[in-house]
Structure formats: structure tokens, C-alpha cells
Amino acid sequence: MNERELVLKEEIDNLIITAYKNDAEANEVIIVLDGAIDTYNSQLFEKFLNDLIKSGYIYFSFLCAKLNYISSMGIGMFINLLANLTKKTGKITFLDVQEKVYNVFNNLGFVKFFNFK
Amino acid sequence: MKIQFTFYYNLYMDEKKNQGPPYFMRKIFILYPHTIIKGVYKEIIRNGYDAYIVEDHKIIFQFLKKYHHSILYINIDKFLTEEEWLSFTKKIIAHQDTKDTHIGIMTDARLKKKHLLHKYLLDVGITCGFISLTPNTKKILEVIIKILNANEAKGRRKFVRAQCIEGDSFNFIYNNNTHYGEIVDISLAGMCCILFDETLKLIPGMVIENMQLKLQGVISMVTGEVYGSREITEKKLLYVIVFNMDTIRPKGGENIINYICRRQEDFIKHDLDTYFETTTESKEEMGIKGDLRNKSNGLFIQEFNQELNVITDELEEIDDIINERKESI
Numbered sequence: 001m002n003e004r005e006l007v008l009k010e011e012i013d014n015l016i017i018t019a020y021k022n023d024a025e026a027n028e029v030i031i032v033l034d035g036a037i038d039t040y041n042s043q044l045f046e047k048f049l050n051d052l053i054k055s056g057y058i059y060f061s062f063l064c065a066k067l068n069y070i071s072s073m074g075i076g077m078f079i080n081l082l083a084n085l086t087k088k089t090g091k092i093t094f095l096d097v098q099e100k101v102y103n104v105f106n107n108l109g110f111v112k113f114f115n116f117k
Numbered sequence: 118m119k120i121q122f123t124f125y126y127n128l129y130m131d132e133k134k135n136q137g138p139p140y141f142m143r144k145i146f147i148l149y150p151h152t153i154i155k156g157v158y159k160e161i162i163r164n165g166y167d168a169y170i171v172e173d174h175k176i177i178f179q180f181l182k183k184y185h186h187s188i189l190y191i192n193i194d195k196f197l198t199e200e201e202w203l204s205f206t207k208k209i210i211a212h213q214d215t216k217d218t219h220i221g222i223m224t225d226a227r228l229k230k231k232h233l234l235h236k237y238l239l240d241v242g243i244t245c246g247f248i249s250l251t252p253n254t255k256k257i258l259e260v261i262i263k264i265l266n267a268n269e270a271k272g273r274r275k276f277v278r279a280q281c282i283e284g285d286s287f288n289f290i291y292n293n294n295t296h297y298g299e300i301v302d303i304s305l306a307g308m309c310c311i312l313f314d315e316t317l318k319l320i321p322g323m324v325i326e327n328m329q330l331k332l333q334g335v336i337s338m339v340t341g342e343v344y345g346s347r348e349i350t351e352k353k354l355l356y357v358i359v360f361n362m363d364t365i366r367p368k369g370g371e372n373i374i375n376y377i378c379r380r381q382e383d384f385i386k387h388d389l390d391t392y393f394e395t396t397t398e399s400k401e402e403m404g405i406k407g408d409l410r411n412k413s414n415g416l417f418i419q420e421f422n423q424e425l426n427v428i429t430d431e432l433e434e435i436d437d438i439i440n441e442r443k444e445s446i
Contacts, residue, residue, distance in 0.1 A: 039269055072219065072268045076244035083239070104267045107260050108221075108246030109234050 221245025
């Protein structure tokens with residue numbers, strides 16, 4: 001991971017976002033999430049993601065092993081991102097999602113719109 | 118000094134309000150709740166969520182306009198057609214005064230409305246989910262609590278607090294004398310109250326055993342500890358008493374919870390009456406009493422067929438159970 005090109009590192013409230021460029025796929029960004037996505041930080045987080053779209057990334061892979069909470073606002077933010085990326089034939093993939101976080105997606109009915117691995 | 122404090126306090130609170138929830142407890146309005154939800158409503162309140170049942174979609178706008186960042190759950194199986202509910206939801210999201218409302222959809226899983234999931238979640242853009250209700254009360258409550266937690270509905274306050282009404286009182290024995298007081302507001306965790314005897318002073322940390330609470334004539338018993346007080350007039354003090362949860366009788370604070378649920382209902386009625394006092398619109402204009410008459414035959418038939426489908430499913434399930442039992446015998 002360390003050898004990959006770092007494209008973003010931000011800490012907002014209780015969320016640390018680290019984004020790397022995927023060497024194998026030019027338009028893919030791998031984003032490591034650490035902490036929680038809630039009402040307070042979801043807007044700023046969305047702004048960072050939109051900046052990445054502007055930079056040309058359309059494949060977003062989120063490594064969520066350390067993401068321990070997501071609010072409905074956070075999921076709403078991912079839905080907005082999905083809407084933007086769909087127009088550009090992009091894709092969102094969530095990897096290593098904790099069960100409690102996956103359950104939030106599932107309980108709210110959003111699970112079928114994203115790829116979980 | 119007091120003015121300066123008030124100024125800074127107001128600034129501080131404005132800042133917190135601007136941040137929106139989760140600092141403050143969000144109001145949760147459940148429109149036309151399904152029977153399953155009505156069955157778990159009391160438990161939602163017990164879990165500390167400020168939930169209200171609303172049985173008329175025409176009045177909901179008034180609440181959403183008044184209470185920003187509220188959560189609205191709509192049971193789309195009742196009253197309006199699929200298209201009407203969709204446009205109703207879009208209208209709330211598009212309106213300047215209600216656009217910060219967080220909307221969720223509830224539907225009976227047996228009515229098979231999954232085809233609307235995509236429309237609501239992606240096209241309309243609701244954030245509080247599309248929930249298919251199954252007739253398992255325990256599971257539904259568990260899911261609802263998790264969902265409300267994800268909606269950050271509780272804020273930092275852990276319990277729903279109800280404003281009390283005239284006649285809500287308490288008494289306790291201290292130094293062989295019975296003392297009486299008025300309850301100002303109450304939650305499962307404690308109460309704010311005023312003593313009638315102004316000469317008696319309660320000290321923080323003081324334990325008051327076997328207090329008798331009388332809420333709309335219904336009695337509860339509890340032991341509490343004085344948490345603190347503040348002056349409301351020159352002689353009167355407003356006390357905060359924290360309950361020892363293990364000592365509440367009847368067990369689980371059933372009477373207190375029932376009282377809070379009743380007060381939630383009263384809150385809706387009161388708010389609405391106040392609205393009609395200050396507006397030129399009449400209840401009839403809003404269609405509050407005329408909904409049933411306004412329903413089209415087509416809508417009645419649609420609802421009737423839906424109910425019939427549910428009953429048929431249930432009968433089939435019962436048949437299956439009977440057959441299984443017969444086989445095992």
C-alpha cells in the first residue's frame with residue numbers, strides 16, 4: 001500500500017480518509033476509511049469525493065475495515081456519489097465492511113445499489 | 118453579568134442549532150403507522166426516541182415546517198396511491214421550508230412493493246431507508262431502533278421528556294411529614310419539580326425514598342436522588358430529581374411510559390390547535406375531517422384488495438402450520 005501514490009489524506013472530525021491511486025487501473029482510487037461517517041463530517045467528505053471525481057477518478061473502492069459507524073446521512077452521501085459516477089459509467093465498491101455497518105445499509109434498503117466484497 | 122451570560126449562551130445555542138442534529142433530539146413523525154409499528158411505539162419511546170404518531174398527511178407539513186431536521190416515516194400502504202405518495206414525498210423534499218426533513222418509507226413486506234425501492238432511494242433521494250415490515254414484533258423493534266440510531270435521531274439526550282400538566286404531582290414522607298409538590302416535566306430517568314412547601318429545601322445528593330408520583334391520576338412509586346436545583350422565583354426552586362430505575366413501580370416504569378405516550382399525542386393535538394388559532398385555514402379546509410369522504414372508490418378497492426392479499430397470505434401460512442403439525446402427529 002505504501003508504494004502506491006497517495007492522492008488524498010484528510011482528517012475530518014472523527015474520520016480519517018486516505019486515498020491512493022490504483023497503479024493497475026488509471027481511473028481507480030482506493031480510499032481507506034477509518035472512524036465514523038455521520039451528520040457532521042459527511043458533507044465535507046462528499047466534497048473531497050467530488051474533488052476526486054473532478055480529478056478524473058470514476059472507480060471508487062472503499063476499504064472499510066476500520067469504518068465503525070455510518071449514519072443515514074453518510075449513506076445518502078454515497079447515493080449522491082453513485083448518481084454522479086453512474087453518469088460517467090463509474091462504480092463504487094466497498095471492501096471488508098464490518099457487519100454492523102453492512103447492517104445499516106441492509107436495514108435501510110440500500111444494499112442492492114452497491115458492490116460489497 | 119446575567120445579560121452577558123444570556124448573550125453568549127444564545128450565541129452558543131444558535132451555533133449548535135445551526136449545526137443541526139445530532140446535538141438536539143430529532144422529532145420523529147410516523148405517518149399512518151402500520152399496526153406493527155403501533156405495537157412497538159411504546160418501546161420506541163422507552164428507548165429514548167421522540168416519536169409521534171400522525172394520522173393525517175395533510176397536516177404533516179405544519180410539523181415539518183416548524184421542527185426542522187425532523188425524521189418522517191411514511192406508511193405508503195395507506196390512503197394515497199403509489200404515485201400520490203411519490204409526489205407527496207418529492208413535494209416535501211422540494212419545498213424550501215421542509216427540505217431538511219429526513220424521509221423514510223415503510224411498507225408491509227407482504228404487499229410486495231420492492232419495485233418502489235429504486236424510485237424512493239435513488240430517484241427521490243430519501244435517506245432514512247425503505248423498510249419492509251414483517252409481522253415479527255421483536256425483530257421489527259430491533260431493526261427500527263438500529264435504523265433510528267443510524268438516523269442519529271436521539272441526539273445527546275437519552276430519554277424522552279414530557280411536559281406535565283396541572284394536577285401532575287408527587288409526594289413523599291420526610292421527617293414524619295408528608296410533603297407535596299408539582300411535577301414540571303418527567304422522563305424515565307427523572308423529573309423536574311417544585312415543592313409546595315417553600316420552607317423545605319432539598320440538598321443535592323439527598324435520597325428521597327418511596328416518592329409517590331401522580332400522573333393524570335395514575336400512581337407510580339420511585340426512589341430518587343436530588344441532582345440539583347435552580348431558582349425560578351425569589352422563593353421557589355426548581356429541583357431535578359434522578360430516579361433509581363430499579364425502584365420504579367410498576368416495574369419498568371410502565372405508568373410513566375404510558376403517560377409520556379399520552380403526552381406525545383397531546384403535543385400533536387395542541388400544536389395543531391395552536392396552528393389553527395394563528396392561521397386563516399380551517400380544519401375543514403385542510404381536509405382533516407373529510408379524508409374518508411374524499412377517498413375515491415378506486416382507492417377504496419385498491420386498499421381493500423391489499424388487505425385481502427395480506428389476509429390470504431396469513432391464511433396460507435396458518436394452513437402450512439396446521440399441515441406441518443398434522444404431519445408431525
